[in-house]
Amino acid sequence: MSVLRILRLAVPTPLSKLFDYYPPADVDIVNCHPGQRFQVSFGRSKKMAVLIQLAAESDLPANKIKVADKQLDIKPILSAELLRLARWTSRYYQHPIGEVVQLMLPLALRSGEALQSRGESVWSLSNTGKEADLKRAPKQQQIVTALQSQPLSAGELNQRMSSWRTPMKLLREKGLVLETELPCLTVSQNAGKEQAKKANAEQQVAIDVVAEKLGHFVPFLLEGITGSGKTEVYLQLIEPVLKQAQQVLLLLPEISLTPQIVSRFERRFAVPIAVMHSGLNEGQRLCAWQMSATGEAKIVIGTRSAVFAPLKNLGLIIVDEEHDGSFKQQEGCRYHARDLAVVRASQTEVPILLGSATPSLESLKNALSGHYRHLFLKQRAAAARSPRIRMLDLRAQKPQQGLAAGMLHEMEKHLDNQGQVLLFLNRRGFAPVLFCQACGWMADCPRCDAHTTVHHRSGRLRCHHCGYERPKPQRCGQCGEDQLVALGQGTERIEQVLLARFPNRHVVRIDRDSTRRKGELEQKLASVKKGEADILIGTQMLAKGHHFPNVTLVGLLDIDQGLFSADFRAQEQLAQLLVQVAGRAGRGEKAGEVLIQTHQPDHPLLLQLIKEGYAAVAKTLLAERQLVGFPPFARLAIVRAEAVAETQALDFLQQVVDELQTWPFEQVQLLGPVPAPMERRLGRYRAQLLIKADQHKTVQPLLAALRPWLEANRLGRKVRWSLDIDPLDLL
Numbered sequence: 001m002s003v004l005r006i007l008r009l010a011v012p013t014p015l016s017k018l019f020d021y022y023p024p025a026d027v028d029i030v031n032c033h034p035g036q037r038f039q040v041s042f043g044r045s046k047k048m049a050v051l052i053q054l055a056a057e058s059d060l061p062a063n064k065i066k067v068a069d070k071q072l073d074i075k076p077i078l079s080a081e082l083l084r085l086a087r088w089t090s091r092y093y094q095h096p097i098g099e100v101v102q103l104m105l106p107l108a109l110r111s112g113e114a115l116q117s118r119g120e121s122v123w124s125l126s127n128t129g130k131e132a133d134l135k136r137a138p139k140q141q142q143i144v145t146a147l148q149s150q151p152l153s154a155g156e157l158n159q160r161m162s163s164w165r166t167p168m169k170l171l172r173e174k175g176l177v178l179e180t181e182l183p184c185l186t187v188s189q190n191a192g193k194e195q196a197k198k199a200n201a202e203q204q205v206a207i208d209v210v211a212e213k214l215g216h217f218v219p220f221l222l223e224g225i226t227g228s229g230k231t232e233v234y235l236q237l238i239e240p241v242l243k244q245a246q247q248v249l250l251l252l253p254e255i256s257l258t259p260q261i262v263s264r265f266e267r268r269f270a271v272p273i274a275v276m277h278s279g280l281n282e283g284q285r286l287c288a289w290q291m292s293a294t295g296e297a298k299i300v301i302g303t304r305s306a307v308f309a310p311l312k313n314l315g316l317i318i319v320d321e322e323h324d325g326s327f328k329q330q331e332g333c334r335y336h337a338r339d340l341a342v343v344r345a346s347q348t349e350v351p352i353l354l355g356s357a358t359p360s361l362e363s364l365k366n367a368l369s370g371h372y373r374h375l376f377l378k379q380r381a382a383a384a385r386s387p388r389i390r391m392l393d394l395r396a397q398k399p400q401q402g403l404a405a406g407m408l409h410e411m412e413k414h415l416d417n418q419g420q421v422l423l424f425l426n427r428r429g430f431a432p433v434l435f436c437q438a439c440g441w442m443a444d445c446p447r448c449d450a451h452t453t454v455h456h457r458s459g460r461l462r463c464h465h466c467g468y469e470r471p472k473p474q475r476c477g478q479c480g481e482d483q484l485v486a487l488g489q490g491t492e493r494i495e496q497v498l499l500a501r502f503p504n505r506h507v508v509r510i511d512r513d514s515t516r517r518k519g520e521l522e523q524k525l526a527s528v529k530k531g532e533a534d535i536l537i538g539t540q541m542l543a544k545g546h547h548f549p550n551v552t553l554v555g556l557l558d559i560d561q562g563l564f565s566a567d568f569r570a571q572e573q574l575a576q577l578l579v580q581v582a583g584r585a586g587r588g589e590k591a592g593e594v595l596i597q598t599h600q601p602d603h604p605l606l607l608q609l610i611k612e613g614y615a616a617v618a619k620t621l622l623a624e625r626q627l628v629g630f631p632p633f634a635r636l637a638i639v640r641a642e643a644v645a646e647t648q649a650l651d652f653l654q655q656v657v658d659e660l661q662t663w664p665f666e667q668v669q670l671l672g673p674v675p676a677p678m679e680r681r682l683g684r685y686r687a688q689l690l691i692k693a694d695q696h697k698t699v700q701p702l703l704a705a706l707r708p709w710l711e712a713n714r715l716g717r718k719v720r721w722s723l724d725i726d727p728l729d730l731l
Helices: 080-092 097-103 138-147 154-160 165-173 201-211 230-243 255-268 282-294 304-308 337-348 361-368 405-416 491-501 520-529 570-582 604-612 614-628 648-660 696-712
Strands: 006-010 019-022 037-042 045-055 121-125 177-181 219-224 247-251 273-276 299-302 314-320 352-356 373-377 388-393 420-424 433-436 453-455 460-462 469-471 484-487 507-510 535-538 551-556 593-598 635-643 668-681 684-693 720-725
Touching: 006 037, 006 097, 019 037, 019 045, 045 097, 080 097, 080 337, 121 138, 138 154, 138 165, 138 177, 165 177, 201 219, 201 230, 201 373, 219 230, 219 361, 230 247, 230 255, 230 314, 230 352, 247 304, 247 337, 255 273, 255 299, 255 520, 273 282, 282 299, 299 304, 304 337, 314 337, 337 352, 361 373, 361 614, 388 604, 405 420, 405 551, 405 593, 491 507, 491 535, 507 520, 551 570, 570 593, 570 604, 570 614, 604 614, 635 648, 635 668, 635 696, 648 668, 648 684, 648 696, 668 696, 684 696, 696 720
Parallel strands: 219 352, 219 373, 247 299, 247 314, 273 299, 314 352, 388 593, 420 535, 420 551, 507 535, 551 593
Antiparallel strands: 006 019, 006 045, 037 045, 121 177, 433 484, 453 460, 460 469, 635 684, 635 720, 668 684
C-alpha cells in the first residue's frame, strides 16, 4: 500500500493546477487533512495555500519539490463540502482552483491570520467618567457628553464625530471610559416578537410542497407577482428548518435589500443571523464567516459571494430575485451564484427555492421541462391590487427636460391624494454628454470609447466605465468657444427639475452618487417608508424588492434603448425591469398606477407586457430563442482579450480560432473574433470570441482543453485574457 507523503495544494495563482509540497519538517503527514491552510514559498513570495488532497507520488523529481513553510491550522478550515464545491466551480467555470478557494475565505484568513473572531467594541462611561468635567479638553468632553445617554460603538461614534480615537485612548488611560467587546453575533431585543401572518391559499400550497421535501434535493421555482408575499413564504419555510437545528442560506441580489430583509427576519426569529456582503469591514466578515462555520448563525443572508458561506448544517437554500444579473460575477472567476446555489443544494441534498416575479428564461425552461418544480403566487397579498399600466406617447407630447406634461399632471394628482411618486431613470449623473454647439465637440473619456457624464453638483465630468474624472470645462476643448451644453437627462438633472417644479415637496434621489456614505442608503429608504419623502427619483437601486406601501404612482422615464439593443438578452432584461419597477406601485391599500414614457408605444414587447403580462412575454421570447438557437437552448462561452497595442488582442484570438479549427470537436460554432462593442476601455483595446454549442457536454471538454493551451500560448502571456462560461453580457 502506497504511503501518502505529498501535499497537493491550491495556491492562488492564474495557473490551473495543484502544486506539490512536502509537509513542514515539524508536521507529521498524519496530521495533514484537506481543508487546512499552509504557508508556502512560491517563486519569490510567500503565499497562503489550502490542502486539497494527499498523494503518494508526484510527477516532479524529489529534488524539485519544496517543503511547505508552515501549517496554519490544526483542524481543516474548509469543509469537505466546500472543497467539493470549489472543485466543481473550478472545472465548470474554467478558473484556477487556487483562486476559487480564495473566494471562500475572508481577507484575514486569506492573509494567513489565525482563525479568531472578535465582536464589536463598545465604549461606555465609568462611574468616575459620569462626573468628569473636561472643559479644557473639548474633544474629550464631546465624547463624554455623547456617552452620557448610552454606550456607543465605533460605527456610531464615526457618525457623530471625527478623529475620536486618540482622545478616547486618553479617556481610557484616565479611567473615565471603559471598552467592552460584544459577542460576535447578537440577537436583537425585538427578535422573535413578530407573529407569522396567515398564509393565503397559494402561499400555503407553496409552503407545504417545499416543506415536504426538506432533507432532499428538489429545486423549486416560485413565480409570484410583485407584492404577492414571497417573503412570507420564505419566513414560514424557515421555521421547520430551524426546529430541526439546521441552517438556512438566503441569497439576495443587492446590498440595498439586505437591511430591510435582515430587519424583518430579526423580528420573526430569535436566532443569530449572519450577514455577508461587500459593505462589511473585515472584522464583521470574519465574524459572520466563523459563526456560519460553527453553526451558531442559524440564518445566513448575503449577496452572491455568500454562496460560498461555510454552513455546518445546511437545511435550505433560498435565492430571492433569482433572475437578477447581479448574481453573475463579472470579473475573476465569473460564476453565477444562482447556478452555484443549485449545485450546492444538489451536493448537500437540501431543497432550493428560487423566487421571482419575473423568472429568468433559464429557470423557466427548467421548470417547463420538469427539472424544477413550478409554484405560483398569482394574487397580491392582503388588500393590495395590481397597478394599472399605461403608456405616454412622447411623439404626441414632447418631454421638457425629461418629463412629459402628462407625467407631471399625474404626479400632481397623486401627490394631492397623499400618495408618494417614484420616478425611475437608469442613468445617474446630470447629463450623459457635454456638447459644443459651435463645433460639435463632445467631452470624451481619454481612456475609453465613451463620453464622460456631467455631474452638476460636483462640477466634474466622470467616466462611468473606468472612473476617470476631471473638472467640467468652461470652454470647448476643440474650438475654445463657450457654447457648451449638457445633453440628455440623468437622475441628478431630474432631481433639479423636480425641486423647481415642486418646491414644497420633499424630493429624495437614490443612486450610487447620493448613497456613497455608509448608512446613507438606509436613512433615505427609512425616510421614504416613514412618509417623509414625497417624490423618489432613482436608478435600479429602487427597482428590486423594496416595499413602499404609500407609493401610488411609478413613472418610467426612458426605457426605449432596451428595445433595440444588439444583446439577445436585452428584451428579457427590459421586461423584467419594467415589471419589477412597476411592482413598487400600489403595494398598500391604495391603488397604484404605472406610466411609461416612450417613443415606441406600438412596440410588440410593450403591448404584450401591458396586455398579457410577463409570463406571455417570456413564452414569446423562449420560442424566439429556440428558433435561433440561443440560451437557454444553447450553451455559450466567451474568450475575452485585451491589450495595450491596438491589434494584439484580435491577433491573439485569431490564433485561438486557428488552433481550435484543427481540433476534432464537432457541433461547436466559433463566432469572431471581433472587437468588443466598446473596443477601448481603461486605455486597453478589447476583443472577444464567442463559442457556441447545443449542449453543455459538447462545449465543456473543448474549454477544458483550451485553457491549458491559452496558458501556454506565448502571445497569451502578453495580453489579458479570460474565459466567461454562460455569459450574461455579450456587449
